[in-house]
Amino acid sequence: MAEVSAEARIEAPAEKVWAQLTDFTAYGEWNATHTSFPNGGPDTLETGATFVENMKLMGFPAEVTWTVEELETTRVLAIRGKGPMGVNVGTRYALAADGAATTVRIDGEFTGAAVSLMAGKLKDSATAALNESLRKLAGLVT
Structure with missing residues (x-):
């Protein structure tokens, strides 16, 4: 398993950050890791x-097929997905006003046999992507 996390203080109210996060x-x-939603995002969050x-x-x-596991408007969005080569992915966004x-x-986690072969590089790459994503998110809402 590979676990990653990143955190940032964004100078915007939680409602505004949530609106961008779920748009x-x-x-x-x-x-930073997203390329497209082939069928659009979820019909209803x-x-x-x-x-x-x-x-x-x-x-x-x-390609990852996601399921929303936990949802608390303006506070928590947790999704879990299945990717290629038996890799399972979890992502949890937590907002605190x-x-x-x-x-x-x-917070993100990757599990599956393929993950153990590249856990170190995966952690480094995913952590960098999370930090870049938070920087870009902050730029859109501030």
């Missing part, structure tokens, strides 16, 4: 909703 039509403007995302990590394209700002934490 699937603009996902590629801030998410709710627990149990599914959607397919094309991503690129470590230079490799991957901090006055007029918001602390955003992203």
